[in-house]
Amino acid sequence: MAQTKKKRRSKHRGNAAGMVEARGRTGRPPSAAERKLSDKELAAQRRRERMMREPSWNSAAKRAALAAIVFGVLLVFAFQTEIAQAISLTGFVFLFYIPLGYYTDMLIYRRRVKQEATKASKVK
Numbered sequence: 001m002a003q004t005k006k007k008r009r010s011k012h013r014g015n016a017a018g019m020v021e022a023r024g025r026t027g028r029p030p031s032a033a034e035r036k037l038s039d040k041e042l043a044a045q046r047r048r049e050r051m052m053r054e055p056s057w058n059s060a061a062k063r064a065a066l067a068a069i070v071f072g073v074l075l076v077f078a079f080q081t082e083i084a085q086a087i088s089l090t091g092f093v094f095l096f097y098i099p100l101g102y103y104t105d106m107l108i109y110r111r112r113v114k115q116e117a118t119k120a121s122k123v124k
Contacts, residue, residue: 051112055105057098064097 037045072090075081081089 060102063101068094
């Protein structure tokens with residue numbers, strides 16, 4: 001025998017961008033699983049933790065190496081500098097960028113720590 005009543009289906013309404021969002025639960029507090037951080041919140045938390053890491057000479061050297069390589073490639077291909085001259089300038093830039101990057105990171109890190117301290121003191 002055929003079913004006479006159709007099952008009631010919940011409506012999925014899209015927003016202006018065409019995204020269909022699931023309806024949230026209403027009428028009761030969310031459980032611990034529902035309270036978990038969303039992807040955006042989790043990414044923001046990871047970013048805050050990464051930004052509050054103390055700078056190191058190793059990270060400054062890696063960043064300087066990357067910048068020096070880009071600089072060397074630009075010298076050779078964009079400015080048609082001789083290879084030997086480009087290598088020596090790239091080495092100088094690398095050695096110059098290491099302390100420059102480290103102390104810049106240290107300055108930014110100290111400013112962030114100070115800002116976090118003032119935020120924490122205002123909250124209390």
